[in-house]
Amino acid sequence: MADKLDWQNKHLVLLRYVSVQDAVKKENYKIRPDLEEFFEKTNNAEQIVFDLAGQDKHKDACELLAYICHRRAGVWWAYRCVNLLNEELRLNPAEDRDIATIGADLGVTVPDWAKVELPPPDTKAQALVNDTIKQSFENHQKMRALCDPETLNLVESALEIAYQEFKKVHGIHPIDLLKKLGTRLVEKPYDIDPNSPVFKARDELKAQLMQVQKDTVDTIKSVLPPKIPAHEKKMRDNALSAVYRWIHAPDEPNSKACLDIGNECPDTPAGLLSLSAFWAYGNLMPGGDQVIQTPPGLAANGITQVFLMCALQQGGTRKPKERFEQYFNKGIEVLTGKDNWESSLLDAKAPHEKELPPTVKGKDQNTGTDEAKPAITYKRWKKD
Numbered sequence: 001m002a003d004k005l006d007w008q009n010k011h012l013v014l015l016r017y018v019s020v021q022d023a024v025k026k027e028n029y030k031i032r033p034d035l036e037e038f039f040e041k042t043n044n045a046e047q048i049v050f051d052l053a054g055q056d057k058h059k060d061a062c063e064l065l066a067y068i069c070h071r072r073a074g075v076w077w078a079y080r081c082v083n084l085l086n087e088e089l090r091l092n093p094a095e096d097r098d099i100a101t102i103g104a105d106l107g108v109t110v111p112d113w114a115k116v117e118l119p120p121p122d123t124k125a126q127a128l129v130n131d132t133i134k135q136s137f138e139n140h141q142k143m144r145a146l147c148d149p150e151t152l153n154l155v156e157s158a159l160e161i162a163y164q165e166f167k168k169v170h171g172i173h174p175i176d177l178l179k180k181l182g183t184r185l186v187e188k189p190y191d192i193d194p195n196s197p198v199f200k201a202r203d204e205l206k207a208q209l210m211q212v213q214k215d216t217v218d219t220i221k222s223v224l225p226p227k228i229p230a231h232e233k234k235m236r237d238n239a240l241s242a243v244y245r246w247i248h249a250p251d252e253p254n255s256k257a258c259l260d261i262g263n264e265c266p267d268t269p270a271g272l273l274s275l276s277a278f279w280a281y282g283n284l285m286p287g288g289d290q291v292i293q294t295p296p297g298l299a300a301n302g303i304t305q306v307f308l309m310c311a312l313q314q315g316g317t318r319k320p321k322e323r324f325e326q327y328f329n330k331g332i333e334v335l336t337g338k339d340n341w342e343s344s345l346l347d348a349k350a351p352h353e354k355e356l357p358p359t360v361k362g363k364d365q366n367t368g369t370d371e372a373k374p375a376i377t378y379k380r381w382k383k384d
Contacts, residue, residue, distance in 0.1 A: 028297035094315030255281035276302030
């Protein structure tokens with residue numbers, strides 16, 4: 001893989017644990033059975049991270065990295081990834097789907113590519129079949145003429161006896177059965193009765209399903225508040241601002257602010273990241289008389305879920321696999337010290353508060369298709 005060359009001769013400096021054993025014991029990291037082969041070779045967590053990434057397992061590499069990295073660096077890493085997602089969504093916003101449309105169309109629509117048209121009649125093949133039947137009949141008559149009349153009568157009499165036995169069992173003479181079959185083959189198919197009870201039952205069932213769908217939608221809408229884009233953006237910005245303040249000063253007031261704001265939107269990447277920052281502080285009772293330590297792995301698991309939530313987000317310009325690779329590369333930049341929060345202090349605004357540059361049309365390197373891209377890169381926004 002081309003990116004693998006970029007990892008060589010790099011050392012992750014912002015690590016909390018250097019061995020897998022410490023991550024398992026102190027952070028409750030779980031080794032999945034399907035990844036055991038990577039952990040059998042060495043106990044060096046950093047080496048395993050690069051081994052996983054070298055096999056295109058960037059999601060698993062990000063997860064292990066979140067468990068062994070310094071908590072403050074991990075929050076900054078996730079903060080940067082949430083900003084990367086927001087850049088994507090600016091270029092290609094996700095389309096909101098009204099829940100009322102879910103299950104509304106109960107019919108089955110056959111796409112054009114799946115429709116089958118009956119082939120036109122093959123007149124040449126039909127003529128060939130008719131000629132073959134005619135020739136067979138003529139050959140049969142010639143063979144009868146060559147037979148001894150007395151022997152032919154004996155054979156036909158024996159056949160008739162067998163035919164009668166067949167009729168006794170099945171109620172029809174074999175010759176009559178063949179004639180009836182021939183007649184059915186040339187008959188037109190039965191006309192479909194639109195008043196059939198089958199169609200009536202279908203319509204009743206569809207009406208019941210539509211009523212259930214309507215009742216379900218009404219129930220969901222009655223308990224879920226409507227989405228207001230401006231309000232959602234405000235909550236996202238508030239959460240990211242709280243996280244950014246915590247990164248620069250991971251103290252008790254900023255941790256408490258992350259908890260309060262994160263609880264307002266825990267189902268969003270920014271909200272979950274805000275809660276993860278609170279968990280990374282290490283005290284579940286800020287302002288209390290005693291310290292209640294965060295359970296092992298809670299902060300790391302929260303950061304991991306932020307990555308997953310970002311990767312699965314609808315819209316944007318990348319697929320989930322591409323996003324995990326991007327998040328992994330960003331994590332390497334953070335944990336090697338190339339990307340750190342200290343440099344952002346030189347700017348007048350936090351990274352998520354910066355005004356995004358205008359977009360231009362260009363070829364997307366991943367798909368080769370025309371797609372809106374930033375006119376300048378993020379690094380150009382930062383002061384030298």
